[in-house]
Amino acid sequence: MILVDQLRNATVAALKHLFPDTEIPGSLITVNQTKPEFTGDYTIVLFPFLKLLRQKPDALGTLLGDHLVNNSGLVVSYEIVSGFLNLTIRESYWTAFLLNHFNDRNYGEKSCRDERVMIEYSSPNTNKPLHFGHLRNNFLGFAMANILHANGKQVVKANLVNDRGIHICKSMVAWLHFANGATPADTGIKGDHLVGDYYVRFNDAYKTQISELVAQGMEETAAEREAPIMKEAQDMLRRWEAGDPEVRTLWETMNGWVYKGFEETYRRLGIDFDKMYYESNTYLLGKSIVEKGLKKSILFKKEDGSVWIDLTGDGLDQKLLLRGDGTSVYMTQDLGTAVLKYNDYKLARSVYVIADEQNYHMQVLKLILQKLGEPCADGIYHLSYGMVELPTGKMKSREGTVVDADDMMDEMIRLSQQQTEEAGKTEGFSDEELQKLYETIGLGALKFYLLRVDPKKKMIFDPKESIDLHGFTATFIQYAHARICSILRKENIPLLPGKEHFQTFVQTQPLAAPEKDLVRELEQYPQILESAADDYNPSLLCNYTFRLAQLFNSFYDQHSIAHAENEEKKLLRLMIIVMAARTMRHAMQLLGIRLPEKM
RNA sequence: GGUCCGGUAGCUCAGUUGGAUAGAGCAUCAGCCUUCUAAGCUGAGGGUCCUUGGUUCGAAUCCAAGCCGGAUCACCA
Numbered sequence: 001m002i003l004v005d006q007l008r009n010a011t012v013a014a015l016k017h018l019f020p021d022t023e024i025p026g027s028l029i030t031v032n033q034t035k036p037e038f039t040g041d042y043t044i045v046l047f048p049f050l051k052l053l054r055q056k057p058d059a060l061g062t063l064l065g066d067h068l069v070n071n072s073g074l075v076v077s078y079e080i081v082s083g084f085l086n087l088t089i090r091e092s093y094w095t096a097f098l099l100n101h102f103n104d105r106n107y108g109e110k111s112c113r114d115e116r117v118m119i120e121y122s123s124p125n126t127n128k129p130l131h132f133g134h135l136r137n138n139f140l141g142f143a144m145a146n147i148l149h150a151n152g153k154q155v156v157k158a159n160l161v162n163d164r165g166i167h168i169c170k171s172m173v174a175w176l177h178f179a180n181g182a183t184p185a186d187t188g189i190k191g192d193h194l195v196g197d198y199y200v201r202f203n204d205a206y207k208t209q210i211s212e213l214v215a216q217g218m219e220e221t222a223a224e225r226e227a228p229i230m231k232e233a234q235d236m237l238r239r240w241e242a243g244d245p246e247v248r249t250l251w252e253t254m255n256g257w258v259y260k261g262f263e264e265t266y267r268r269l270g271i272d273f274d275k276m277y278y279e280s281n282t283y284l285l286g287k288s289i290v291e292k293g294l295k296k297s298i299l300f301k302k303e304d305g306s307v308w309i310d311l312t313g314d315g316l317d318q319k320l321l322l323r324g325d326g327t328s329v330y331m332t333q334d335l336g337t338a339v340l341k342y343n344d345y346k347l348a349r350s351v352y353v354i355a356d357e358q359n360y361h362m363q364v365l366k367l368i369l370q371k372l373g374e375p376c377a378d379g380i381y382h383l384s385y386g387m388v389e390l391p392t393g394k395m396k397s398r399e400g401t402v403v404d405a406d407d408m409m410d411e412m413i414r415l416s417q418q419q420t421e422e423a424g425k426t427e428g429f430s431d432e433e434l435q436k437l438y439e440t441i442g443l444g445a446l447k448f449y450l451l452r453v454d455p456k457k458k459m460i461f462d463p464k465e466s467i468d469l470h471g472f473t474a475t476f477i478q479y480a481h482a483r484i485c486s487i488l489r490k491e492n493i494p495l496l497p498g499k500e501h502f503q504t505f506v507q508t509q510p511l512a513a514p515e516k517d518l519v520r521e522l523e524q525y526p527q528i529l530e531s532a533a534d535d536y537n538p539s540l541l542c543n544y545t546f547r548l549a550q551l552f553n554s555f556y557d558q559h560s561i562a563h564a565e566n567e568e569k570k571l572l573r574l575m576i577i578v579m580a581a582r583t584m585r586h587a588m589q590l591l592g593i594r595l596p597e598k599m
Numbered sequence: 600g601g602u603c604c605g606g607u608a609g610c611u612c613a614g615u616u617g618g619a620u621a622g623a624g625c626a627u628c629a630g631c632c633u634u635c636u637a638a639g640c641u642g643a644g645g646g647u648c649c650u651u652g653g654u655u656c657g658a659a660u661c662c663a664a665g666c667c668g669g670a671u672c673a674c675c676a
Contacts (some may be wrong), residue, residue: 027616035619045618047656084619165676306674315602323674330676359603360671423638453612456604458669470638471624472612479638487635531615543613557640599638
């Protein structure tokens with residue numbers, strides 16, 4: 001149990017002992033870190049109890065402070081400042097923490113594995129390559145999967161590929177018209193990009209045809225409907241659904257190109273999946289669920305045969321679930337897929353990483369499943385994130401205004417190379433090592449940039465401004481880590497040493513302020529890790545790890561580690577920085593960010 | 600119009616169930632490399648926490664009303 005919780009429990013016990021007649025709800029007890037301008041480590045706010053206990057701040061503070069000093073075994077002294085009880089923790093707590101957790105490589109992790117959780121993320125369309133906005137989705141999903149795993153869940157990483165539909169047919173039609181049989185192999189173009197190019201090509205041709213028809217005197221809406229290339233795409237979709245072998249073969253070929261491209265992108269991004277779902281297999285699901293709902297009269301049929309659910313009682317609208325011709329809509333297949341996932345894995349929770357433009361859809365999805373009494377319903381959680389936009393507005397792949405994911409990675413790697421060379425830090429590396437380093441720095445910066453903000457906030461990325469490698473960045477953390485590794489190398493200590501390297505460590509030495517700041521922060525890691533899972537918010541780990549790196553840098557600047565005042569001090573400091581490095585690695589690894597030993 | 604989300608320093612963002620004088624990074628300015636990596640450290644300036652009311656010992660945080668921005672409310676996915 002971390003110190004804050006121990007203090008809270010000790011305070012509950014103390015108040016119960018001091019005031020046996022008055023019930024104090026535990027929720028009234030706040031334990032905060034003491035502000036730097038006061039002496040103390042943690043602070044208990046006295047105001048909430050004053051009235052209940054009919055006490056004055058100083059009197060209550062003295063009673064409580066004395067009791068904690070005498071009974072908790074944690075507190076060595078206290079100070080009362082205008083209603084705040086500032087507690088100083090005994091030195092041995094911190095040194096004992098270092099010793100107790102030094103060999104605990106997974107400090108803060110839980111290992112119960114009592115629940116199975118699926119997290120669906122990425123979920124790309126196979127008509128275009130991944131863009132900058134997808135990166136946020138991919139990083140968030142991957143990071144949350146790791147964070148949930150570290151918090152004791154069995155995690156299934158799922159990817160639902162949108163591999164069918166009119167948009168896929170558009171790329172196919174355009175390829176037939178304009179490509180002259182071009183393939184990734186003979187053009188050297190990555191498969192997803194090649195297919196994406198023809199998707200853009202389709203829309204160009206479509207626009208041209210519309211303006212031609214309008215010039216001939218047709219209404220715009222009619223022209224949109226009548227443009228020959230669009231009719232071709234719609235016809236192709238019908239043939240696809242009918243299983244036309246020619247269309248299916250082309251579809252499989254072009255999707256194959258895209259998958260190969262995606263694989264490469266995923267590999268570079270360092271993300272993976274345990275289970276792939278394909279919409280071409282799931283798009284017909286859900287109809288039987290609708291049938292059941294009709295029988296139970298939870299759903300109703302309109303005159304044209306279409307099936308609806310009435311959600312007006314929940315403040316929402318009526319929602320279509322089956323068209324009049326019996327074909328399914330987006331919601332129908334999502335109902336089916338939700339049940340399929342549940343049946344495949346018996347999930348306690350099913351997390352969907354989807355942009356916030358689908359908040360309404362996800363709310364309705366969950367509500368419908370609840371009304372239908374499906375067991376999967378309550379476990380559904382929409383991890384909604386704000387879209388990444390350009391200064392000019394949304395990215396639109398149809399209009400080619402996207403920042404491509406592959407390009408972005410190249411750009412970040414190039415940038416990190418440039419800055420490494422400018423800083424003159426390339427000595428002592430082989431070419432191969434340098435290449436790996438640039439990737440570590442560049443991709444680390446990219447991931448951190450997208451994960452450091454609260455997921456639900458939308459973000460604007462200006463491609464003209466490069467992603468910074470200074471300040472609140474992965475680079476800053478990587479640099480602090482590399483500095484620690486450098487010290488350890490010089491002391492002939494391995495990166496992940498065991499306790500045996502510190503046998504002469506003396507437990508009773510006092511800690512200087514920067515030392516204690518760092519240890520206090522390290523001790524809180526389990527709390528941060530838990531909050532990141534509970535709030536579905538990886539940015540908490542970014543903030544925390546950055547704070548660690550800041551504290552280390554400041555410490556490093558003020559005190560020499562290698563040339564400490566004496567051997568005991570040196571060992572203490574080495575233990576602190578080893579734990580700092582270990583914790584940074586742990587947190588960043590969850591986010592998919594590597595920390596180099598040298599940079 | 601209904602619902603949901605956001606509004607904190609010039610910019611990008613933190614701010615844990617209400618707690619002490621609202622914090623970081625970037626940018627600007629001034630210092631710090633003969634000593635463990637200066638991709639760093641120290642300091643300065645910079646705030647009507649959108650507005651107005653309310654709740655109370657105490658509000659950026661909770662409530663109400665309003666203002667601004669965004670998303671969504673398809674027989675699209």
